[in-house]
Amino acid sequence: MLDSQSDKQNLIVEGKLADNERLKRESNFLRGTIEEDLQDKITGGFTNDNFQLIRFHGMYQQDDRDIRAERAKQKLEPLHNVMLRARMPGGVIQPDQWLVIDDFAREHTSYGSIRLTTRQTFQFHGVLKPNIKHMHQVLNSINIDGIATAGDVNRNVLASTNPVESQLHADAYEWAKKISEHLLPKTRAYYEIWLDEEKVHTTEEPILGSTYLPRKFKTTVTVPPNNEMDVHANDLNFVAIAEDGKLVGFNVLVGGGLAMTHGDTATYPRKADDFGFIPLEHTLKVAEHVVTVQRDWGNRTNRKNAKTKYTLDRVGIDTFKAEVESRAGVKFEESRPYEFTSRGDRFGWVEGIDGKHHLTLFILSGRILDFPGRPLKTGLRKIAEIHKGDFRMTANQNLVIAGIAPEDRAEIEQIARDHGLIDDLMTPQLKNSMACVALPTCPLAMAEAERFLPDLVSNVEGLLAKHNVPQDHIILRVVGCPNGCGRAMLAEVGLVGKGPGKYNLYLGGNREGTRVPKLYKENVSPEVIYEALDPLIADWVAERNEDEGFGDFVIRKGVVAEVKVSKTDFHA
Template sequence: MSEQKLSDNERLKRESNFLRGTIETDLNDRITGGFTADNFQLIRFHGMYQQDDRDIRAERAKQKLEPLHNVMLRARMPGGVITPSQWLAIDKFADEHTMYGSIRLTTRQTFQFHGVLKPNIKLMHQTLHQIGIDSIATAGDVNRNVLCTTNPVESALHQEAYEWAKKISEHLLPKTRAYAEIWLDGEKLETTDEEPILGSTYLPRKFKTTVVIPPQNDVDVHANDLNFIAIAEDGKLVGFNVLVGGGLAMTHGDKSTYPRRADDFGFVPVDKTLDVAAAVVTTQRDWGNRSNRKNAKTKYTLDRVGSDVFKAEVEKRAGIEFAPSRPYEFTDRGDRLGWVEGIDGKHHLALFIENGRLLDYPGKPLKTGVAEIAKVHRGDFRMTANQNLIVAGVPAEEKANIEKIAREHGLIDDGISEQRKNSMACVSLPTCPLAMAEAERFLPEFVTDVEQVLEKHGLPEEENIILRVTGCPNGCGRAMLAEVGLVGKAPGRYNLHLGGNRNGTRIPKMYRENITVEQILAEMDSLVGRWASERQEGEGFGDFVVRVGVIAPVEVSKRDFYA
């Protein structure tokens, strides 16, 4: 790779003085609402993306105004745990200092603020810091927010897994003081920054890590670069199976890009967890493609050098040898909505939040409802990787009150179908600059259409299809692990992918390219009709379309995805 020209992102990282750049100068420039030159990219390492409201972009241009620049911030919340007092603080900030007034729960098991204008950016970081939250390394070429199975803590195993998610996150964080200096008014010293794990130019591309407890695959392990599958003996965590090289992003029209399942490297004892995490990250740091960012993710490094070669290097750097993987099975990946009782006698209420968007809608004040629960709740909240929210650690005597508040504010709706509960979309328009088609705003009505198709063909109410929509091929909505995945191609048009499975271990394959919503529904009508009449007992839609030959299975991503 040294003979090839490095991408410009490598230059800007190298010249950034450990991610400082001239962000502070830009922050004080009131002539523009945005960040300029390299800083547009560098603020991502601080957890922010510059965006604008695309719904009004053309109108502002007519008025000879620049786009309404603002930032989206993604918080760092390993395992998705947040306290009620923290929640009330972020709720207040969203009300008072964002353009949209909402809190959005994401597929990365955290929350996002959308629409923060430049004068409020430093206040945002300082507000978060005061309540023990930051946004360090939730974007950019670093290890991002570490996910963890969000099943309520029913055993010591769940608590151990969450603690390891926090440890991994801290271990892999950037060590630069840039975040504190710029946003928290930290003392500026002559820099002696060192990045022993990430390196002075950080990683070639973004890197995602999870900790998961079978049989729940609620974090979708095959969407991530590095996954630790918890293995227990007698209810005690003894180690992890390590899966490396998953990822879902691709580029339309570029067959050198593709979604990929993670490879199983084997088992490691629990005391080697951080060593292995660092070894995988540093191997990708040194071996990843720094010339072509479209081929820079870990999945491409594994396919280029060979999975066995990459694994051997990880063993060398970590000073271990992987043992054969211990047996495990994924049987589900949805959130168990409603009440669940833990072994400690505490109760946990998982609330369905469509698209993760917490806002007060007419007759359905969701955001106010969560705030009202936070005022009386004595446990904590858990954000899930499926965009839902768990009210965790509720004493038996408080259940009725919590449920009453939730129902009064529309947070519990007994009429929500299983199909809606198992459908998901990324943010997309109007804020995401990469969006090619609608996703979040499109999904609710589209799910209604799919519900009608299922009903038309006599399928029982509890039946559903894992359905996901993304506004572009970058993978935020994890459509490439769905039974039916729609990937935005242009306004009102999507690529239709079929053939994933219910437990999230198979990539779907493109069935129809660049088709309209009406065409998608016509295809669904035909295929669901066949599924209803021809399926085997308990057979999911994705397994059915593969078995009867509607679509070929993707066994090896690079070989099969475009075949």
């Protein structure tokens, strides 16, 4: 227990601050000189600090890496553009909003696609500088913004999908919205720069602080037993606890996160810790003060060790928890029992408590575009034109057409089938596989992911068929770099890009999403990966216990050691 202010001061990491701390401090509450940069016609990108500051407004500067070398030969700068990630707590979007984002993607992006993300929202890719302000104004016209979907803030808050499937799901969605609003930046910079509102002098950020958080921060509200959003990938999670079907409070899980750095053993993926139960009325207070403790104690000298997971491991779970209790004036009660028994989305039809129906569609890598023989984007537009309910984006890059009246079900299903949105031949393996965007747009990608996923899945499907289990599956994920976007560090088989055509192969996560996998082979080609998986799948099929997943099998057989405590076990 900390007895004095000086004890607490000792928990702050001393040393030269990371340069991001300077740019946040000098940014005039995230304004910087973004407005001036927008007028600069010499470059298609943002310069100096603005390159980082636009992230707080929901954007990342990127370029088309497929043509970067050719442009360099022509003595042209990279084809700079931005990726915009929208703020959509709980992932709910109305059909009329969908039609507007569909129009914008077609008319004003380089790729023409809408990309569903693992953060339960959508992204535009390839928006050129002259269209950026127009993009924000179009989104604002349909009550969508990009505030705090990137940068050192609390990002888009996730909620269990299908809010109308049960009252618990509806409540989870409402709490996701409340938490999102409560933790948003208070600066009016976004509105001034992109929406031409009158400039208002900002004097403080009461929750996030004048230099915001040390690093990104992610929050979820989840309803067991389905761990569909992988709570252990997030800094703060509210796990719904019900009595007689009524939400009474949350177990609070803190300190999850999947990002790491190749070659740096001080970085690692980590599961969240259960702090205990809180009644509903304390939810916003606890959310606020988990954030403020991380704000004050997080490492601002080394961004690679700045996330909440490292703060917990450095100061101690009990110390962090006690400080949250002190600031919030709330004592965590003993955790209430709950269990995760599955994760992922429930494809096909589900009937809700109100008699309406929900259709969950599998969208490969979340990429909504008209492909040859599969005009997905056109199909979803046609559904949006007639749909009387709403759409719900999932944390697994899929889409739920929600709130369908029984009399409209047949028409919507037919449109979906006609446009390749329903394909009965999709295998369980495909539906349990995921990839981040990676090349050509992500500047951090070291290897392919989204474009590699179809071949990867086909080869794993081939191995399952070879060993006579074609309808079985392995939780399979591939990412282009170790930053965690595709949640490979909670997969049974996770591939993490190491270089062009090379991946680190991790094994041993589980189907419930409650265990981090461990390195099995480093810097290997896909061919080596398939050769390694072949005998392991054969052994799994021959020797597994009843209903034993691949990840549990490789742990039980000692193929890799179980990661129990990431700080000590992950790199051991």
